[in-house]
Amino acid sequence: MRKSTPYAVLRFLPLVLLACLTTQAQRTTHVPADASTIQSAIDASSSGDTILVSPGTYFENLDLRGKAITLQSTEGPETTILDGSNLAPVVTFATRETRATSLSGFTLRNGAPASTTSHGGGILLVASSPTIAGNILTHNLCTALDATQSSPLLTRNILRETHPSALCIAQPVAPVVFSGGSPTLLHNIVEHNDLTAAQPISAGIALTGAQATLQSNILRENLTGNDAPSAIFTSGTQPIHFEQNLINANSSHCGPAVSIASPGTFLNNTVADNATCDSSAELTLSSPQLMVVNNILATSSSHPALACSLEPAAFHHNLLHNASGPVLAGACPDPGTNLFADPLFANRVQADYHLSPHSPALAEGTTAFALAQHDLDDILRIQDGRIDLGPYEHALPKILTASTIILNATPSPAEAFQSITLTAQVTAQNATPTGSIVFTANSQPLATLPLDTTGRASFTTTALPAATLPFSATYSGSATIAPSSDTLTQRIAPATTLLSFAVTPSTADETQSVTLSATVAAPLSTRSPTGQVQFLELTTHNVLATLPLDPTGHASATLPTLPNGTWLIDAIYLGSANFSPVTLPASNALTLTIANRGYVLSTANQTITIQSGHHAPVPLTLASIGTFAATLILSCANLPANATCTFSPASPSLTAGSTLPVTLTLDTDAIPGFLALTHPAAGPTLAFLLVLTFKRRRQALSSLCLLTALTGCTSQYPAQVPSGTYPIQVVSQAVGSSTKQTLSLIVVVTN
Numbered sequence: 178m179r180k181s182t183p184y185a186v187l188r189f190l191p192l193v194l195l196a197c198l199t200t201q202a203q204r205t206t207h208v209p210a211d212a213s214t215i216q217s218a219i220d221a222s223s224s225g226d227t228i229l230v231s232p233g234t235y236f237e238n239l240d241l242r243g244k245a246i247t248l249q250s251t252e253g254p255e256t257t258i259l260d261g262s263n264l265a266p267v268v269t270f271a272t273r274e275t276r277a278t279s280l281s282g283f284t285l286r287n288g289a290p291a292s293t294t295s296h297g298g299g300i301l302l303v304a305s306s307p308t309i310a311g312n313i314l315t316h317n318l319c320t321a322l323d324a325t326q327s328s329p330l331l332t333r334n335i336l337r338e339t340h341p342s343a344l345c346i347a348q349p350v351a352p353v354v355f356s357g358g359s360p361t362l363l364h365n366i367v368e369h370n371d372l373t374a375a376q377p378i379s380a381g382i383a384l385t386g387a388q389a390t391l392q393s394n395i396l397r398e399n400l401t402g403n404d405a406p407s408a409i410f411t412s413g414t415q416p417i418h419f420e421q422n423l424i425n426a427n428s429s430h431c432g433p434a435v436s437i438a439s440p441g442t443f444l445n446n447t448v449a450d451n452a453t454c455d456s457s458a459e460l461t462l463s464s465p466q467l468m469v470v471n472n473i474l475a476t477s478s479s480h481p482a483l484a485c486s487l488e489p490a491a492f493h494h495n496l497l498h499n500a501s502g503p504v505l506a507g508a509c510p511d512p513g514t515n516l517f518a519d520p521l522f523a524n525r526v527q528a529d530y531h532l533s534p535h536s537p538a539l540a541e542g543t544t545a546f547a548l549a550q551h552d553l554d555d556i557l558r559i560q561d562g563r564i565d566l567g568p569y570e571h572a573l574p575k576i577l578t579a580s581t582i583i584l585n586a587t588p589s590p591a592e593a594f595q596s597i598t599l600t601a602q603v604t605a606q607n608a609t610p611t612g613s614i615v616f617t618a619n620s621q622p623l624a625t626l627p628l629d630t631t632g633r634a635s636f637t638t639t640a641l642p643a644a645t646l647p648f649s650a651t652y653s654g655s656a657t658i659a660p661s662s663d664t665l666t667q668r669i670a671p672a673t674t675l676l677s678f679a680v681t682p683s684t685a686d687e688t689q690s691v692t693l694s695a696t697v698a699a700p701l702s703t704r705s706p707t708g709q710v711q712f713l714e715l716t717t718h719n720v721l722a723t724l725p726l727d728p729t730g731h732a733s734a735t736l737p738t739l740p741n742g743t744w745l746i747d748a749i750y751l752g753s754a755n756f757s758p759v760t761l762p763a764s765n766a767l768t769l770t771i772a773n774r775g776y777v778l779s780t781a782n783q784t785i786t787i788q789s790g791h792h793a794p795v796p797l798t799l800a801s802i803g804t805f806a807a808t809l810i811l812s813c814a815n816l817p818a819n820a821t822c823t824f825s826p827a828s829p830s831l832t833a834g835s836t837l838p839v840t841l842t843l844d845t846d847a848i849p850g851f852l853a854l855t856h857p858a859a860g861p862t863l864a865f866l867l868v869l870t871f872k873r874r875r876q877a878l879s880s881l882c883l884l885t886a887l888t889g890c891t892s893q894y895p896a897q898v899p900s901g902t903y904p905i906q907v908v909s910q911a912v913g914s915s916t917k918q919t920l921s922l923i924v925v926v927t928n
Contacts, residue, residue, distance in 0.1 A: 205229060215239055215248070215259075222246050224277070232256035238265040241280075241307070243272030250282035254313045261288040263318060266297035270305035276330055279308040288317040290344050298339065302327035306358075309334060319345035321352045321370075328359040335366045341375030350375050351383035351410070352399070359388045366395045373402030373430075379410040380427065384439070386413035392420045393553045393568065396427060397528070404432040407451060416466075417441040421553050421568035423530060428452040433461045433484075440466030440490075444546055447530050447567040449475040449522075458484035458506055470494050471542040473520050473530075473567040474504075481506035494543045496520050496566050516541060520567070531569045538566035577659035580605045582614075584650040584663040592672040593643040593755035594704040599623070601650035603632040605658045612653045618646050628652075639703040643671045643755045671752065672702040676759040678712070678748040680736075680767045682834055686774035686803025687741055694733035697726055697750050697759070705730035708753035712736075715745040715766055736769075744769045774803045776831055778909050778918040785843060786925040790897045792844040797907065797920070804833040807911040811839065814906040817924075819896040820845055828912075841907060845898040845926050900926050 203225040212218035215237055218228045224245040232252045238261050241248070250257035261267035267288035268280060280300075288299040298320035300309065306328040314321035314336045321336040339352040349356070352370045367381045377383075380399035382391070389411075396408040407427035411417055417439045424446065427434045434451030437443065441464075451459050458481040460474055468491035476482045477500040484506040485492075493514035497504045504517060521536040523529045532538055542564035552558050553568040560573045582603045591597050603610040614634040616623040618641065626634040634650075647666050654660035678695040685691050695710040710732045712721040724732035745766040752758030770777075777800045787793045799809065808830045813822035821844045829837050907920040 207231065208235075209233075219244065219246070219248070230257055230283070234258040234260055236260045236262055238262075238267060238269070240269045240271070241274055241278055243274055243278075245275060245277035247279050248281070249279070253282050254284040254311065257282060258284045258286060260286055261299075261317075263287050263289045265289060265291050266301035266323075267299050267317070269297065269301045269303075270307050270327070270329075271301065271303040272305070274305040274307040276306055276308050278305075279310065280312065281308075281310045282312065284313040284315065285321075286314075286316045288314075288321075289342070290319055290323075295344070296325065297323045299336075302329060305329065308332075313337075314339075316340065318342040319350050320354050323349075323354045324356065324358060324360060326357040327355070328361075330361050330363070331365055332361075332363040333365065335368070337367070337369045339370045339372065341372055341377075345375060349383055349385070350377040351379040351381065353382040354378075355382075355384050355387040355389055357386045357415075359390075361390045362392070362394055363390075364393045366397075367399065367408075368395070368397050370399045373400050376403055377401050377405050379406050379408070380429070381406070381408040381424075382410070384409075384411040384413070384417060386415055387411075388415035388417065390418045390420075391422055392418070392549060394422045395553075396422065396424045399427045401429045401432065403430055404457070405429065406432050406436040407434050407453075409435045409437070411437050411439040413439055415439065419443045419446055420549055421445040422447075423553060423568050424448045425450050425528060425530060426452075429457070430454065431457055433457050434459050436461045436463075437467060438463045440464050441468075442546065443467060443469045443472060444548065445471040445542065445564070445566065445568055447473040447475070447569075449473065449520075449530060450525070450528075451476070452478070453480060455480050458482060460484070461486070462489055462509070463487055464489070466490050468492075468546075470546060471548075471564065471566050472496075473538055474498070475520050475522075477501045483509050485509035494541065494566070496538045496541070516566075530567070532565060532567065532571045534571070536565075536571070539571050540565060542566050575656070577654065578605045578608050578657055580610055580652055580654070580658050580661040582650055582652050582661045582663045584648060584665050586648060586665060586667050589667060591641075591667065591669050592699070592701045593669055594639055594641065594672065594699075594702040595669075596637060596639050596703060597641055597667075597669075598635055598637045599648060599650065600633065600635045601652070601663070603628060603634075603652050603661065605632075608658055610652065610655065610658050612655045612658070615651045615653070617649045617651075619644075620647075620649075641669055643669050645669070671755055671757045672699040672706070674699050674706050674750060674752070674756050674759050676710070676748060676750045676761060678710075678746075678761075678767070680746050680769050683768060684770045684772070684777070684800055684802055686805070687738075687771060688774065689803040691736040691739075691769065691771075692733055693722060693724075693736050693746070693748075694731070695724070695748050695750075697730045697732075697756075699730075699756055702756070704755075706750070706753070706756040708756060709751045711749045711751060713747045713749065714739075715747050715763055721746070739769070739771055741771050741773065744771070770802075772802050774805050775916050776801050776805050776807075776809075776909075776911075776918065778907065778920045780920060780922070783921065784923045784925065786927065787843060787845050789900055789926050789928055790846050790895075792842055795841040795843055795922070797839040797841055799829060799831050799837040799839055799909070801831050801833055801835050805831070805916075806833045807831055807914055807916065810910045810912060811841075812908045812910075813841075813843075814908050814919075815903075816905055817898050817901075817903045817926075820898045820903075820905075820924075822907075843924065846895045898926050900928050902926075 205227045206218045208230045227247040230250045267285040285299045291297045299314040299317035300322045302324035304326045308330045310332045312334045315338045321339045380401035381396045407429035408424045431454035461484045463486040465487045467489045472495045475498045479502040481503045482499040485508040488508045496516040518537045521533045523531040540563040552570040585600045601614045610632040615625045616636045624636045649664045651662040675698045681692045693712045697706040747766040750759040811824040823842045825840045903924045909918045
């Protein structure tokens with residue numbers, strides 16, 4: 178149901194305020210930041226200035242003093258209140274202000290008549306024509322707005338809950354009073370004014386001698402206790418123009434809702450369901466120069482709907498209906514161009530006076546007069562070639578182009594907290610869709626994004642946990658393209674994880690601490706895994722520790738005490754709802770050796786094969802156990818005859834927790850490093866050296882030594898180890914300690 182609300186007129190406040198700025202501001206004053214009171218800011222201002230008032234309640238009675246300034250609130254009327262304290266009008270325009278003087282965005286309350294003139298209430302105007310826009314006038318005495326010989330623009334204001342008072346006896350009483358002038362009232366609401374305890378001339382708007390324009394206003398639920406009209410009263414010879422106003426649910430003791438005694442036009446208005454007594458019509462007309470066209474008059478009472486004391490100048494293309502009594506009374510003509518039928522409002526019980534699709538008022542008006550381009554809802558006035566009766570134009574249903582939307586998710590399948598992109602592609606025949614896409618997961622909104630120039634919208638998220646999720650993309654549609662939607666179900670699996678771990682140190686003594694550490698990573702996820710890691714000893718199948726992962730996916734702890742020995746340590750990640758568990762195979766286990774404090778002497782191959790008369794290097798490893806540190810003396814034991822051994826380094830120094838490589842060089846002849854040849858030096862070489870010795874006797878000694886080296890100084894080879902298999906030992910002795918290690922080797926000597 179479409180129904181005008183009290184605050185609907187305020188939704189256009191920014192546009193109204195912009196329209197009010199007809200003169201470029203020369204200076205802006207902020208209240209209370211720059212001036213402690215609004216009146217002091219007005220007094221200090223000059224034409225063209227702007228005064229911006231912050232939210233708050235200001236107990237002041239303001240006078241604009243004829244200045245062409247803009248006075249407006251920064252946050253609107255709900256939070257910015259001008260309170261007159263029932264002392265005088267809240268705001269006075271009495272110095273010939275023009276439309277360049279504007280008042281916008283305030284609540285004006287507790288105004289009273291001026292003591293000097295006995296006129297006024299919320300706003301007093303005397304010979305002034307300001308712009309009054311987007312305000313709420315409420316709880317004022319006698320009148321909300323009292324204007325004498327003034328021509329203001331009133332637009333999108335709410336005027337309500339005006340109260341009678343003993344102070345009202347010297348002035349006409351009505352929420353809105355215009356005595357003379359040429360006022361313009363656009364898109365205002367006059368409502369809930371109860372003047373049953375007073376003698377008002379109207380409970381809504383009173384126009385006496387004013388050449389007024391009332392267009393697109395709503396007057397409803399106003400009460401008077403006498404015979405005065407409950408909504409509108411006019412008198413005088415100045416023409417008035419009423420167009421597309423809604424007048425409903427007003428109540429008078431025994432007066433009409435609308436009484437018009439002025440010439441002018443009464444076009445496209447709806448007067449409906451107003452209460453009066455049996456002797457009064459709901460609408461009374463008493464001017465022969467009044468044209469009444471395109472209106473709806475609907476009631477359900479025993480009194481006439483319309484009474485004319487004089488025949489109007491024009492009375493046609495109206496819809497008239499009274500469900501419980503007569504329609505016309507007095508001099509009202511029936512030229513045969515009016516309709517007498519139920520108007521079939523959209524929801525009359527709920528005060529929705531839009532026309533239903535089957536209303537006889539549709540397309541029954543005439544455009545013989547200059548009419549407004551838009552209706553009371555700001556909808557384009559003519560929809561199907563001919564204007565509708567009343568203030569609302571019935572909007573024709575739009576024929577929209579069908580749209581198709583396709584939703585995709587990548588990657589698919591996906592993992593928890595992985596970067597997932599949802600893409601929606603909208604297409605429509607012979608059109609490029611515009612508008613927006615709403616993405617949801619499991620019916621919960623993810624994002625609302627506009628379509629690009631190709632009709633596509635994409636959204637990327639990293640926040641989705643492991644689950645089977647229904648995704649949807651809904652296209653909002655546009656003025657010419659129909660909405661559409663698509664869904665898909667996506668399995669988001671727990672994230673794949675990788676586990677690595679370490680045992681530090683891998684060799685320790687019985688008193689040394691050993692640290693177990695693990696790292697769990699999820700390569701595709703944007704978050705670190707959560708949960709626990711277990712460390713196991715595979716020989717005994719015991720759980721050594723169960724550790725929680727920290728926010729970075731790491732866990733570490735000190736290993737509980739284990740007996741001396743060699744242990745196989747493995748790790749398991751137990752997983753969580755969003756991360757897959759990992760069980761490492763036994764081949765990934767790490768060896769931990771725990772022994773008494775000392776060191777270990779080892780080699781990778783304890784069998785060495787050497788040709789007789791040759792030598793071979795044997796790599797050894799010294800490893801500290803725990804905190805052991807010392808300088809070591811290395812030697813060989815049980816060597817076969819003619820064999821020798823040397824070490825590099827000869828006296829290695831082992832530090833705590835370190836591992837040191839040592840090279841053992843094993844020779845199988847009596848001279849270390851001697852390389853036996855198959856034949857000794859002879860022939861040409863020996864002859865050459867002998868000749869050289871005799872020719873150069875001074876160099877005889879050196880030549881002889883060279884000859885000796887080449888020939889072994891003898892005709893015999895050094896003693897060699899016979900072929901065979903020989904067990905030997907490498908002995909390591911710590912300097913200054915009894916700590917000693919022996920490594921057994923098998924030496925195989927070949928010819």
